[in-house]
Amino acid sequence: ACSSKYVLSQMHPMWQGPLAVPGGDRQSPIDIVVRKSVLDTELKPLLTKYDPQTCQQIWNNGYSFLVEYDDTTDKSTLKGGPLQDKFRLCQFHFHWGESNAWGSEHTLDRRLFPAELHLVHWNSDKYSLFEEAVMEENGLAVIGVFLKVGKRHEGLQKLVDALPAIRHKDSVVEFTRFDPACLLPTNTNDYWTYHGSLTTPPLTESVSWIVMKQHIEVSHDQLAVFRSLLFTSAEEEVQKSMVNNFRVQQPLCGRTVRSSFS
Numbered sequence: 001a002c003s004s005k006y007v008l009s010q011m012h013p014m015w016q017g018p019l020a021v022p023g024g025d026r027q028s029p030i031d032i033v034v035r036k037s038v039l040d041t042e043l044k045p046l047l048t049k050y051d052p053q054t055c056q057q058i059w060n061n062g063y064s065f066l067v068e069y070d071d072t073t074d075k076s077t078l079k080g081g082p083l084q085d086k087f088r089l090c091q092f093h094f095h096w097g098e099s100n101a102w103g104s105e106h107t108l109d110r111r112l113f114p115a116e117l118h119l120v121h122w123n124s125d126k127y128s129l130f131e132e133a134v135m136e137e138n139g140l141a142v143i144g145v146f147l148k149v150g151k152r153h154e155g156l157q158k159l160v161d162a163l164p165a166i167r168h169k170d171s172v173v174e175f176t177r178f179d180p181a182c183l184l185p186t187n188t189n190d191y192w193t194y195h196g197s198l199t200t201p202p203l204t205e206s207v208s209w210i211v212m213k214q215h216i217e218v219s220h221d222q223l224a225v226f227r228s229l230l231f232t233s234a235e236e237e238v239q240k241s242m243v244n245n246f247r248v249q250q251p252l253c254g255r256t257v258r259s260s261f262s
């Protein structure tokens with residue numbers, strides 16, 4: 001699929017049919033084959049500086065639910081890691097399955113996790129808007145964090161409690177003073193990084209992926225509330241549960257996945 005000019009993304013309930021993506025030799029998500037990742041001693045620790053005051057709203061976009069941040073200033077940023085520039089946090093969202101057996105987009109040696117968190121940042125040293133950065137090779141940086149089912153995540157509960165208010169597609173509610181750092185694992189020094197793409201349309205190949213080695217734990221009940229969301233809007237007759245909102249894995253096409261640890 002790497003050689004062909006177009007990569008057909010899979011027929012997915014979310015997108016109702018194949019979608020040709022120009023180029024397509026650095027698509028995401030991928031399986032990370034741990035023993036094939038290459039230690040890069042130049043990789044630095046991640047430096048996140050998130051201001052909870054920049055948190056604005058939470059909404060259901062019909063694919064996932066997003067918590068959006070004010071990205072008109074450099075108040076919430078990501079630096080370091082594999083990155084040369086400063087990146088502004090614009091939103092975070094999740095991908096999950098209909099059961100705890102699957103749901104993550106990336107996998108570690110084919111191991112599936114029940115869900116995956118994506119913290120989305122854009123390069124504010126080089127661009128002035130997300131919409132601009134999303135089209136550029138070095139435009140975005142997304143931190144991926146695996147979720148496992150276990151003890152209740154206290155920090156996540158405020159978000160879980162807001163979900164019933166955004167059950168339907170296109171519903172939005174005010175959501176403030178949420179610190180996304182509470183969703184990061186305690187160890188943010190150990191990660192894998194590779195060049196990839198957005199995992200939903202427009203699938204642009206503009207993402208420096210940073211996938212954390214350490215997962216976070218959430219409770220079974222917290223994850224069940226994710227599954228109570230709907231793909232469909234309030235007007236539609238048939239209500240469809242928002243589950244399995246992940247993309248199938250894409251060919252590595254000779255890319256190297258680097259690790260910050262050995």
Ligand SMILES: NS(=O)(=O)c1ccc(C(=O)NCc2ccc(F)cc2F)cc1
Pocket residue numbers: 118120130131132134142197198199200201202203
């Ligand atoms: N799952 S992921 O982390 O890879 C991902 C992150 C962000 C987006 C996104 O912002 N899409 C909407 C969107 C909005 C405007 C625009 F110009 C481009 C664009 F993709 C899609 C997927």
